[in-house]
Amino acid sequence: MKYLAPTTIEGAVRLLSEASGSTRILAGGTDTIVQLNAEQIEPDLIVDIKRIGEIRGITNENGGFRIGAAVSCAEMTEHDGVRDLWPGCVEAAGLIGSTQVQGRATIAGNLCNGSPAADSVPAMVAAGAVVRIIGTDGSRDVAVEKIPVGPGKTSIGADEFVHSIFLPPRPERSGDAYLRFIPRTEMDIAVVGVGINLTMDASGVCTAARVALGAVAETVLLVEEAGDTLIGTHIDDAALDNLARAVSAACKPINDKRGTVEFRTRVAGVLAKRVAKIAAERARG
Amino acid sequence: MANIQVSTKINGDTYEFLCRPDETLLEVLRDRIGLTGSKEGCASGDCGACSVMLGDRVVSSCLVLGAEVEGQEVNTIEGMADGGNLHPLQRNFIKFAALQCGFCTPGFLVAAKALLDKNPDPTETEIRYWLAGNLCRCTGYDKIVRAVLHTAEEMRGQARG
Numbered sequence: 272m273k274y275l276a277p278t279t280i281e282g283a284v285r286l287l288s289e290a291s292g293s294t295r296i297l298a299g300g301t302d303t304i305v306q307l308n309a310e311q312i313e314p315d316l317i318v319d320i321k322r323i324g325e326i327r328g329i330t331n332e333n334g335g336f337r338i339g340a341a342v343s344c345a346e347m348t349e350h351d352g353v354r355d356l357w358p359g360c361v362e363a364a365g366l367i368g369s370t371q372v373q374g375r376a377t378i379a380g381n382l383c384n385g386s387p388a389a390d391s392v393p394a395m396v397a398a399g400a401v402v403r404i405i406g407t408d409g410s411r412d413v414a415v416e417k418i419p420v421g422p423g424k425t426s427i428g429a430d431e432f433v434h435s436i437f438l439p440p441r442p443e444r445s446g447d448a449y450l451r452f453i454p455r456t457e458m459d460i461a462v463v464g465v466g467i468n469l470t471m472d473a474s475g476v477c478t479a480a481r482v483a484l485g486a487v488a489e490t491v492l493l494v495e496e497a498g499d500t501l502i503g504t505h506i507d508d509a510a511l512d513n514l515a516r517a518v519s520a521a522c523k524p525i526n527d528k529r530g531t532v533e534f535r536t537r538v539a540g541v542l543a544k545r546v547a548k549i550a551a552e553r554a555r556g
Numbered sequence: 557m558a559n560i561q562v563s564t565k566i567n568g569d570t571y572e573f574l575c576r577p578d579e580t581l582l583e584v585l586r587d588r589i590g591l592t593g594s595k596e597g598c599a600s601g602d603c604g605a606c607s608v609m610l611g612d613r614v615v616s617s618c619l620v621l622g623a624e625v626e627g628q629e630v631n632t633i634e635g636m637a638d639g640g641n642l643h644p645l646q647r648n649f650i651k652f653a654a655l656q657c658g659f660c661t662p663g664f665l666v667a668a669k670a671l672l673d674k675n676p677d678p679t680e681t682e683i684r685y686w687l688a689g690n691l692c693r694c695t696g697y698d699k700i701v702r703a704v705l706h707t708a709e710e711m712r713g714q715a716r717g
Contacts, residue, residue, distance in 0.1 A: 272557055272578050273558075274560060274577035274578075274621060274623045275576055276623075276624075276626075297621070297624075299577075300619050300620065300621070300624075301601055301619055304601075304618075304619045304621065305600045305601060308577055308580065308599045308600065308618065309599075309600070315578065317621075319621075319623075319624060344614070345613060352586055364665065368601070368665060368689065369601075369604065369688055369689020370614060370670075370671075370686050370687075370688070371601065371604055371614055371615050371616040371619075371667070372601055372616070372619075372689065373691045374613030374614055374615045375613070375615050375616075375619060377621070403660045418652070422638070423716075449628065450635075456688075457685060457688035458602075458688050464716070480700055554654060
């Protein structure tokens with residue numbers, strides 16, 4: 272195995288395009304190095320992208336924020352601007368692992384790891400976040416929900432890597448939130464995760480809503496029918512009941528030691544109601 | 557696997573070492589440098605026994621490659637006392653008997669110091685969440701939390717004094 276740490280985007284692209292064997296991108300390392308230590312992966316080349324200055328920071332772009340692929344969750348949760356604009360995304364990123372993990376883990380890595388239970392991914396999908404991917408043919412911008420294609424699998428090519436994730440600007444009277452269910456208070460993997468992002472008009476009627484679910488299917492799901500249950504309503508109890516039904520209907524979870532199919536399906540609906548209430552409160556200001 | 561030459565600062569001193577590309581910072585610290593204060597509990601980032609400071613962040617050194625610390629600053633438990641003078645956290649861990657077997661203690665001390673450097677007046681809840689990634693299987697958590705709370709108070713008093 273070789274370890275290389277290019278200092279430019281071009282340098283990283285060249286390494287990936289010229290690599291003959293298997294490669295892994297190293298950002299925070301909180302999944303990759305675990306897999307290396309356990310010998311679950313044995314790449315021929317590790318490309319550490321943390322020395323590329325361009326992707327180490329958070330930049331304001333057209334009223335939104337571009338989060339570089341090498342930005343740690345701790346840096347993101349400490350950033351006042353991002354916290355004010357996308358509190359749900361920041362809360363989700365802040366749930367990933369311990370303090371020690373927060374200092375290293377990245378939301379780009381959380382996405383690329385491809386776990387259906389990744390905490391930051393439903394929040395980013397609900398936010399309509401866009402991933403910038405760099406490869407031999409240049410860069411492409413892709414909606415976050417197009418990245419996961421199965422457990423541990425993504426649509427990112429072997430010669431590509433994530434440059435940054437863009438959290439877009441948002442209209443007035445918007446709010447987002449993320450909650451997960453875990454059987455303890457910290458340091459656990461979501462049994463169910465729900466991210467909701469919505470906008471209201473001046474009279475308190477919901478005009479747009481995106482609902483994303485984690486850990487209830489092979490990938491994180493964007494559930495358009497669930498978002499539709501909120502649009503045109505004041506997010507009252509009847510709307511919330513419809514939301515819960517639409518969310519539960521979209522669940523296709525597995526049975527495992529952390530939750531049964533029935534439990535996950537029911538809890539997804541319950542959590543969605545709670546998340547919608549928080550998002551609505553934030554939208555009302 | 558060709559070894560990589562790395563130059564870094566550890567506890568203020570410059571070190572040069574060779575390591576394999578897949579060797580973790582924890583392995584480098586323990587087996588190449590001889591700093592055995594950082595412990596390996598799980599090697600998967602779950603237990604916090606290998607906590608060190610990498611720049612201004614507390615990290616699990618089992619989830620950092622040795623090669624990554626080129627040009628960086630690492631601070632370990634060995635650098636916490638000032639010569640023969642223990643850090644107030646170390647003194648209070650002893651005073652409050654906040655350790656039983658002691659295996660998790662270096663990690664708790666490094667992580668607790670990172671908290672107090674950032675937040676000199678943490679609540680008990682903040683301490684418990686901050687230290688959630690440090691496991692003590694002797695289950696001495698309560699004494700650890702008391703020791704950190706007491707140290708914070710003591711250090712605030714000194715800062716005022």
